[in-house]
Amino acid sequence: MVQIERLSKETLPGLVDCERASVDKWFLYHSLTEKEETTYDELSPFQRWLHGGPTMDLSIATNYWQESKQETFDPNDIFIAREDSTIAGFIGAFYGEEAAIPGKHAYIDLLLIRPKKRRLGIASKLLEKVEQTARRNGCDSLLVYPEELAGPSGQFYLRNGFSIWKKRFILRLPTIAKPSFEPYLQPAPLKRNATWRLIIGWHSTSLKAWFLLHSSFEEEFFKAKRLVYTLHAEGLSPALLGGICWHPVFQFGAVYLWFSGEKQELSLKHISALQFLGHLVGLKQINLVFLEELLPCIQNFSLNDQPRELEPFLIKKIAR
Incomplete structure (x- = not known):
């Protein structure tokens, strides 16, 4: 039983x-x-x-x-x-x-x-x-989001009432020691205001990313991690930035961008700031994972690498 x-x-x-x-x-x-x-x-x-x-x-x-x-x-x-x-x-x-x-x-x-x-x-x-x-x-x-939509995990969720919500994409970029502008980075607050939404970093939801950046697991698993408050630059919409260099054996990491404005206000300066933050935590390459609605915006930046599609998010409505 x-x-x-x-x-x-x-x-x-x-x-x-x-x-x-x-x-x-x-x-x-x-x-x-x-x-x-x-x-x-x-x-x-x-x-x-x-x-x-x-x-x-x-x-x-x-x-x-x-x-x-x-x-x-x-x-x-x-x-x-x-x-x-x-x-x-x-x-x-x-x-x-x-x-x-x-x-x-x-x-x-x-x-x-x-x-x-x-x-x-x-x-x-x-x-x-x-x-x-x-x-x-x-x-x-x-x-x-399932490990593989066509595999056992994806089919399990589909059988249990889930459906595709949004596609996810990943873009791998090199980090940079000096961005195209001089950012001023402030310490971030302990709690995230509800108006800040995660628009880059969707390997998990905003709350999971926030937890990882605030947890004390740095000695066990993370080589370095940093969460910073809004960038100060003329014409730049406010954003919260986070960067993690995962375990020192594999040397890979992720970056996060929380936004309070509209997604169309995302600029190349935000991407440059993420590349710079990746450098500050010791990375040579960062992964930008984002949802499908940002794809046209990212493609307009004419970056060297092209985004590739990941497994999608699945959703199940449960409200009665």
Whole structure:
């Protein structure tokens, strides 16, 4: 008999064990291309994280779970599927508001089922629990992007009432040591005003990006991260910028741009500022991930690289 319940301190070790069961082989990474096979016990918490995220190690998972409960961040929920003493699977969701999405929503951050427990309806039960909780929290929709739309994850969500919401695109750009103008960067506020909306950085929703930039995981996983307030430049619409250099082994990162104006006010100076911020956190290349409505604007900038399409966001309306 499978029981769905909210994650607790007592069940956190079982969640980590469930996550570990999804990995076939463990590697010690020396670089992006150099690695050697090893065992889980021989890896540091940091190296375990590289195989899938903070829930790969109990100490980091505990830190992540505790920080996600702080009032500084948008509410986060994790539910587990318990079968006797075994955690068969889990689902995590952030609840918040996004200016690009009508109403309040729940963003499904992760959904994982233990390999031997798949195709038994457990994922559907976990999804149903999140939907019920989201509706009680006043959410109008569920939001997710699948690993592969044509693969098992994408087809699972489509079978459960999701549909394509918006396409996502990625543009890879080199960082620059000096932008085309001299930006003045201020410290960012701890809390994000609702009028600021994320327009670049859509590998996740605004609230997840905000959480990553404010969390204390720098020593475990991030080489560097920085969040800055509005740029000061003549004719430039205000924007919040964030930049992360992920783990020092792989040396890749992401940048974020929150905007208070209209999307057509996005300028090449904003892109230049993001490239500069990427340089400040130690990156040689940045990834700009954005939604389909920004594609014409980005293409008009005549940048050297061309955007390529990613898996789309899926949405399910749940308001009654």
